[in-house]
Amino acid sequence: MEYQIDIVNQILIFAMFALSLNLLLGYAGQGSIAHAAFGAVGGYAAGYLSAKSGLGFAPSVLIAVVTSLIAGTLASLPALRLGEEYLILLTFAFSTIVISIVIAWSKLGGAYGLLGIQQMNLFGHDLPDPSDKFPLLLVLFLIVFAFCWRLGESPFGRLLKAIREDELATRSLGKNVYAYKVIVFGVTSAIAGLAGALFVYYNQLASPQEFSVNVSISIIAMVVFGGSANLFGSVLGAALIVVSGPVLEKWVSLGEEKAALWRLLLYGAALVVLMVLRPQGIIPERSSLRGWLSPLFRRRAPTPALVPELSAAMAGAGAPAPTATSAAPENAPAFVGAAQLGAVTSGLRQDVAQDRLVQQREIGVATLPSTATVREPVLVVRGLRKSFGGITAVDGVDLDLPAGEVTGLIGPNGAGKSTLFGLFTGFLRPDAGTVLLRGTDVRGKSPDAVAGLGMVRSFQDVRMFQGLTVLENVMLAEPRQPGENLGGLFLRPASVSSSERRVREHALEYLAFVGLVEKADWLTAGLAYAEQKLAAIARVLATGAEVLLLDEPTSGVDPRWVDSVAAVIRGLPALGKTVCIVEHNLAFLEKIGAPCYFMEAGKITAKATVGELMTDERLRKAYFGV
Amino acid sequence: MNLHQFFQLFVNGTINGSRYALLGVSFALIISVTGRFHLAYVLSYTLAAYAASSTADAWGFPFPLAALAGIIVAIAVGVAIEVVVYRPIARKAGGSALLTIFVAALGLTIAAENAIRLTWGSASENLSGLPRNGLSIGDVTFTALDVISLIVFWVLIVGLTLFLQRTRQGRLITAVRVNPEMARVVGIDPDRIYLLVFAIGSALGGVAAILFTVKYAAVPDMGLDAVFKGFLVAFLAGTASSPTRIAGAAVLLGLVESLSGLWLKAQWSPLVVFSVLFIYLTLLPLDFWRPRRLVSAFAR
Numbered sequence: 001m002e003y004q005i006d007i008v009n010q011i012l013i014f015a016m017f018a019l020s021l022n023l024l025l026g027y028a029g030q031g032s033i034a035h036a037a038f039g040a041v042g043g044y045a046a047g048y049l050s051a052k053s054g055l056g057f058a059p060s061v062l063i064a065v066v067t068s069l070i071a072g073t074l075a076s077l078p079a080l081r082l083g084e085e086y087l088i089l090l091t092f093a094f095s096t097i098v099i100s101i102v103i104a105w106s107k108l109g110g111a112y113g114l115l116g117i118q119q120m121n122l123f124g125h126d127l128p129d130p131s132d133k134f135p136l137l138l139v140l141f142l143i144v145f146a147f148c149w150r151l152g153e154s155p156f157g158r159l160l161k162a163i164r165e166d167e168l169a170t171r172s173l174g175k176n177v178y179a180y181k182v183i184v185f186g187v188t189s190a191i192a193g194l195a196g197a198l199f200v201y202y203n204q205l206a207s208p209q210e211f212s213v214n215v216s217i218s219i220i221a222m223v224v225f226g227g228s229a230n231l232f233g234s235v236l237g238a239a240l241i242v243v244s245g246p247v248l249e250k251w252v253s254l255g256e257e258k259a260a261l262w263r264l265l266l267y268g269a270a271l272v273v274l275m276v277l278r279p280q281g282i283i284p285e286r287s288s289l290r291g292w293l294s295p296l297f298r299r300r301a302p303t304p305a306l307v308p309e310l311s312a313a314m315a316g317a318g319a320p321a322p323t324a325t326s327a328a329p330e331n332a333p334a335f336v337g338a339a340q341l342g343a344v345t346s347g348l349r350q351d352v353a354q355d356r357l358v359q360q361r362e363i364g365v366a367t368l369p370s371t372a373t374v375r376e377p378v379l380v381v382r383g384l385r386k387s388f389g390g391i392t393a394v395d396g397v398d399l400d401l402p403a404g405e406v407t408g409l410i411g412p413n414g415a416g417k418s419t420l421f422g423l424f425t426g427f428l429r430p431d432a433g434t435v436l437l438r439g440t441d442v443r444g445k446s447p448d449a450v451a452g453l454g455m456v457r458s459f460q461d462v463r464m465f466q467g468l469t470v471l472e473n474v475m476l477a478e479p480r481q482p483g484e485n486l487g488g489l490f491l492r493p494a495s496v497s498s499s500e501r502r503v504r505e506h507a508l509e510y511l512a513f514v515g516l517v518e519k520a521d522w523l524t525a526g527l528a529y530a531e532q533k534l535a536a537i538a539r540v541l542a543t544g545a546e547v548l549l550l551d552e553p554t555s556g557v558d559p560r561w562v563d564s565v566a567a568v569i570r571g572l573p574a575l576g577k578t579v580c581i582v583e584h585n586l587a588f589l590e591k592i593g594a595p596c597y598f599m600e601a602g603k604i605t606a607k608a609t610v611g612e613l614m615t616d617e618r619l620r621k622a623y624f625g626v
Numbered sequence: 627m628n629l630h631q632f633f634q635l636f637v638n639g640t641i642n643g644s645r646y647a648l649l650g651v652s653f654a655l656i657i658s659v660t661g662r663f664h665l666a667y668v669l670s671y672t673l674a675a676y677a678a679s680s681t682a683d684a685w686g687f688p689f690p691l692a693a694l695a696g697i698i699v700a701i702a703v704g705v706a707i708e709v710v711v712y713r714p715i716a717r718k719a720g721g722s723a724l725l726t727i728f729v730a731a732l733g734l735t736i737a738a739e740n741a742i743r744l745t746w747g748s749a750s751e752n753l754s755g756l757p758r759n760g761l762s763i764g765d766v767t768f769t770a771l772d773v774i775s776l777i778v779f780w781v782l783i784v785g786l787t788l789f790l791q792r793t794r795q796g797r798l799i800t801a802v803r804v805n806p807e808m809a810r811v812v813g814i815d816p817d818r819i820y821l822l823v824f825a826i827g828s829a830l831g832g833v834a835a836i837l838f839t840v841k842y843a844a845v846p847d848m849g850l851d852a853v854f855k856g857f858l859v860a861f862l863a864g865t866a867s868s869p870t871r872i873a874g875a876a877v878l879l880g881l882v883e884s885l886s887g888l889w890l891k892a893q894w895s896p897l898v899v900f901s902v903l904f905i906y907l908t909l910l911p912l913d914f915w916r917p918r919r920l921v922s923a924f925a926r
Contacts, residue, residue, distance in 0.1 A: 026727070031724075031729075077905060081911045084725065085724070086910075090903065092854055093899070093900045094900070096854060096896055100893065104893035217733075218736075221733070226727055258744070261743050261744050264737070265737050265740040265744065267736075268733045268734065268737025269733065269737045270733070271733025272730050272733040272734050274733075275711070292925075345879075568835060594652060
């Protein structure tokens with residue numbers, strides 16, 4: 001019996017390793033091959049304190065956790081600013097260095113390991129046998145599981161997944177990606193340190209080979225076998241890999257040495273096969289017990305009150321959203337007819353949606369700007385300049401965005417339009433000039449800081465988080481959620497869940513505004529390209545930013561959808577938004593009726609309506625080449 | 627510290643650094659062109675060494691033939707990994723394949739190491755056939771093998787540079803590295819270029835492994851340290867840099883690692899290597915080679 005309990009205990013310890021690594025690898029998408037090395041930091045700290053200083057079990061483990069937290073945070077600081085390859089490289093290096101220090105440092109026992117570690121001890125009682133240790137390990141395992149669950153299956157975890165899917169897009173929504181990466185790396189290392197300390201106490205031995213790169217790989221295998229971003233999977237993975245040892249040794253009777261080699265060979269090979277055939281692992285992300293029993297617990301999105309109203313309005317106009325607008329051209333072949341129909345439906349849609357939005361919360365500016373007042377420019381750009389090597393992409397641009405208006409930015413390919421958006425939002429650093437957002441110079445601020453000040457951009461290539469649902473994409477964009485920081489998650493659970501309900505409601509409203517509420521629970525990857533573009537508008541809206549910079553919202557969009565996009569964009573000023581659109585589709589801009597800046601070769605050369613542009617010989621030539 | 631010790635460590639550092647250079651150049655070629663984080667480079671490296679020593683041992687191959695066998699095995703392994711593992715994963719995962727490929731490469735690495743232990747045992751395997759007599763300049767000693775290795779490493783590095791610059795195939799490789807989409811548009815088949823790159827990179831790694839085996843011995847886990855050094859050098863220099871720049875960084879790393887022995891015991895030299903990497907990565911986002919950027923980064 002003790003033999004079996006011993007195996008279960010080992011599973012519990014390795015499950016702690018796997019659970020924490022899953023946060024890093026599965027949720028946040030950061031590869032690390034130093035997980036066992038952080039276990040070594042904790043394990044050796046605890047072992048040293050126990051063997052050499054005679055410190056008790058609980059305090060040594062606590063110190064071990066803190067040590068590995070600090071080590072993990074410090075070690076990751078430089079690499080997390082860089083691409084994922086650098087983190088792999090740095091953790092690789094960290095792993096080598098930890099093992100060589102341990103071997104080189106005679107006080108830590110050298111190559112043979114550190115002996116003389118005391119028994120696990122609880123309230124003055126030694127825990128000599130596996131069955132004595134089991135309850136303690138089980139409790140600690142459950143705590144770690146609950147902790148990881150809270151982090152992973154919460155707004156925090158949603159954010160981690162967004163980082164995994166697209167770091168740049170996450171930053172564009174105002175999230176400080178770097179800080180989150182450091183936090184999750186630190187937390188992950190701390191848990192690895194805990195597991196390492198428990199492992200060392202459990203065996204009363206700390207030895208270098210127990211924490212080598214190969215052990216890190218086996219922990220990665222646990223996570224990947226079980227399923228990335230699925231915590232139950234990690235426990236299953238840990239069980240499979242730990243049990244494989246005794247199975248090969250006893251049942252296949254290979255003998256201890258051969259069994260160990262076969263075990264590594266087999267799970268290495270299994271990793272390769274799995275990556276080729278089923279990279280999502282045994283229990284994929286988003287599947288849980290509830291998922292398996294889905295016929296019993298059919299999860300439905302609570303439909304917001306808005307939706308029936310909205311669809312009633314749509315039905316009244318003879319056009320249910322969103323297929324309606326897409327079907328419109330077929331119903332009314334004449335282009336003008338279609339546009340009118342679009343206008344009617346969008347008018348209705350806006351009225352309903354906008355009333356709700358304005359009632360329920362302030363978005364950007366509190367009062368809707370009336371057409372009568374003179375509009376202050378919200379964004380004032382002067383003398384902006386940027387060159388890449390010898391090419392001046394933006395050459396002294398002056399530009400104003402008047403509050404509550406849609407302004408177009410047009411010009412031939414390569415004129416510098418997208419570069420301009422990059423410069424406004426902190427993705428690129430201008431060489432000279434000022435970008436004043438409501439009087440604050442945002443030049444040199446990071447994308448997330450600029451978003452926090454109220455200006456966000458969308459991307460020409462949408463950059464929706466494909467592995468998240470449409471609703472999650474939009475919920476994520478909401479600023480200042482208490483569930484996105486550790487303090488909120490663990491100290492104010494009530495405020496987290498009430499915020500989560502509110503954020504969800506808002507997100508559904510934004511999705512209703514762009515006509516996508518029915519597809520809220522779809523994975524974004526399943527949406528048509530045009531729908532993704534609409535969802536991207538909902539996502540920038542959800543940031544609450546006042547200034548929205550939309551990069552080619554209709555490029556690559558099926559012509560049938562263009563009217564829907566136009567309707568949505570025309571509705572934005574009524575929500576208090578100031579909008580700038582980069583666009584090639586002039587008919588679209590004309591429909592919106594936006595005044596346009598005309599940009600050529602890095603310079604603004606005219607400001608005109610699309611109509612004026614069409615009649616001006618020179619501009620027409622610059623744009624169309626005819 | 628005395629002058630003799632300095633020169634001896636300098637020579638050792640140059641020899642090691644030149645080996646890192648060949649590894650770094652080949653690894654950088656693979657990652658910059660194909661984007662695959664090819665940790666399973668370990669396989670090509672280790673199996674080349676074992677193939678050479680086994681064919682020499684069991685079938686009595688003379689050294690040149692055994693070395694050739696090793697290099698062919700290295701190429702075959704590298705190309706097979708690309709075709710059987712990496713390419714299908716990349717097809718499936720698209721742009722986000724880096725981590726998946728990396729995990730698969732980890733799996734290959736660990737499986738191969740243990741397959742080698744099961745086949746050949748965990749003891750070391752030897753390979754002879756190159757002169758290893760000691761030479762000296764003044765007090766500084768080295769072996770004929772070191773001189774041969776040095777010549778081979780640098781001939782290969784310069785040869786690769788010339789190949790990439792001067793030949794049609796080489797320019798095709800550069801084209802795919804710089805812009806795979808455009809390369810495809812003008813009719814270059816990236817898949818074929820990838821295979822070529824894996825073949826070249828694996829062959830160069832095989833050469834490094836065989837010379838290492840002649841100098842020391844082949845052991846099942848010999849590949850990990852070699853690949854680590856290759857990674858390190860490639861990233862320190864920038865994976866898209868020219869082979870000469872990567873080789874320069876490698877020699878510098880070899881020297882730093884070796885000369886640290888003037889002050890530290892040899893077992894601490896990994897700590898020095900790690901510190902170099904850590905400092906470099908800390909400074910990297912600050913663009914420290916552009917002083918103006920540095921000032922503004924601190925002012926932020």
